Amino acid sequence: MAEISVIEHIHSMQLKWSPTATGQFTSLLHDLILSAKIISRSVTKAGLVDILGGTGDINVQGEQVQKLDDFANSVMIYRMKNCGVVCALGSEEEDELVIIDKDKAYGNYVIFFDPLDGSSNIDANVSIGTIFSIYRVNDDTELTKEKILCQGTNQVAAGYFLYGPSTMMVYSTGHGVYGFTLDPSVGEFLLSHENIKIPETGKYYSANAAYYDRWSNEDKKAMDLFNHGDYSLRYVGSLVADFHRTLLYGGIYMYPADTKNTHGKLRLLYEANPLSFLMEQAGGLAVNGEGKRILEIMPEQIHTRTPFIFGSKKEVEKYRSAFN
Numbered sequence: 001m002a003e004i005s006v007i008e009h010i011h012s013m014q015l016k017w018s019p020t021a022t023g024q025f026t027s028l029l030h031d032l033i034l035s036a037k038i039i040s041r042s043v044t045k046a047g048l049v050d051i052l053g054g055t056g057d058i059n060v061q062g063e064q065v066q067k068l069d070d071f072a073n074s075v076m077i078y079r080m081k082n083c084g085v086v087c088a089l090g091s092e093e094e095d096e097l098v099i100i101d102k103d104k105a106y107g108n109y110v111i112f113f114d115p116l117d118g119s120s121n122i123d124a125n126v127s128i129g130t131i132f133s134i135y136r137v138n139d140d141t142e143l144t145k146e147k148i149l150c151q152g153t154n155q156v157a158a159g160y161f162l163y164g165p166s167t168m169m170v171y172s173t174g175h176g177v178y179g180f181t182l183d184p185s186v187g188e189f190l191l192s193h194e195n196i197k198i199p200e201t202g203k204y205y206s207a208n209a210a211y212y213d214r215w216s217n218e219d220k221k222a223m224d225l226f227n228h229g230d231y232s233l234r235y236v237g238s239l240v241a242d243f244h245r246t247l248l249y250g251g252i253y254m255y256p257a258d259t260k261n262t263h264g265k266l267r268l269l270y271e272a273n274p275l276s277f278l279m280e281q282a283g284g285l286a287v288n289g290e291g292k293r294i295l296e297i298m299p300e301q302i303h304t305r306t307p308f309i310f311g312s313k314k315e316v317e318k319y320r321s322a323f324n
C-alpha cells in the first residue's frame with residue numbers, strides 16, 4: 001500500500017478544493033508539524049531529562065505552569081512567529097493576542113493553540129496533546145482584535161496532535177477528518193485514518209462526575225440519562241485524549257458549567273472551536289449548555305470559556321432532552 005505523508009495529503013486536498021492556493025497554508029502546516037515533532041520528542045523523553053514538574057509560575061488561567069507546558073508554548077510561538085505566513089496568534093499560555101511585527105515575513109493566517117493540553121497528566125505519563133485552530137484574514141489593512149475574534153464557523157482548518165502510545169495528527173480543512181500516525185523510523189506522519197466518521201451512537205460517556213453536586217439540575221438530569229449499565233464511563237482528564245476516543249468509538253463528552261466554573265472550564269478559541277470543527281466534519285454534534293452550536297458562539301476575548309458537550313448525534317440529542 002502507498003504510504004501517504006501528511007504534507008502529500010495536504011497538497012492533494014488543496015489541488016482538489018483550492019487549486020489556486022499560494023502555498024502559504026502548506027507552509028504553515030509544515031511548521032506546525034515540525035513544532036509537534038519537537039514537542040513529541042520532549043514528551044517521549046520527559047522522564048529521562050529534567051523536564052517533568054512545575055516551573056513555579058501560575059498562568060493567565062490561574063493554573064500551575066508545567067515545564068513541558070512552557071517548553072511546548074515556546075516551540076509553538078517561535079515556529080509560528082517565524083514561519084512567514086502568520087499575522088497573529090493566540091495561545092492558552094499567553095495573556096494577550098500576539099500580532100506579528102510587519103517587518104517580519106508576514107502572511108494572512110491567524111492561529112490559536114493550546115500548546116500542551118491535559119498538562120495535569122504530564123507527570124503520570126498519560127496522553128496529552130496540542131490543539132490548533134486556523135483562520136485566514138483577507139484584507140491587508142491594520143489588524144484589530146475585532147477582525148481576529150470571530151465565530152468558529154470561519155475556521156479554515158483545525159486539528160490536534162495526540163502524544164499517546166503513538167503520536168498522531170488529526171486535521172480537517174472542512175472536507176472530512178483525516179488521521180496520521182507518526183512513524184518514528186521515517187520521521188513522518190503517515191495516513192492511518194481516512195475520512196473519519198463518528199458512530200451515530202456509542203456506549204461511552206465522559207464527564208468529571210465528581211462535580212455532580214456543582215451542576216445545574218438539567219445537567220444532573222442529563223448525567224443520570226447515561227449513568228447506568230447501558231453506558232460505560234471513560235474520563236482521562238486530557239481533552240485531546242477524551243476527544244479522540246469519542247471520535248473513534250462514539251458516545252458523549254460533557255464539561256458543563258458548574259458553580260465553580262460558571263461559564264464552563266474549557267476555552268472556546270483553542271479547545272472547543274477546533275474540536276467542534278472536527279466533530280461536525282466527522283458527523284457528530286458540539287454544543288454549549290444551552291444547546292447552541294459551539295461554532296456559532298461569538299468570543300468576547302481570547303480566553304473566553306464555554307460549557308462543551310460533544311459526541312455522537314444520538315447521545316448529544318439525549319443530553320439535550322434533559323433540558324426540555
Ligand code: AHM
Pocket residue numbers: 063092114116117118119120208237238239240242265
Ligand atoms: P489544560 O489545557 O490546562 O490542560 O486544561 C484543560 C484540561 C482538559 O484537558 C481536560 O479535559 C480538563 O482540563 C480537565 O478538567 P478537570 O480536571 O476539571 O476534570
Ligand code: MG
Pocket residue numbers: 092114116117118239271
Ligand atoms: Mg487545554
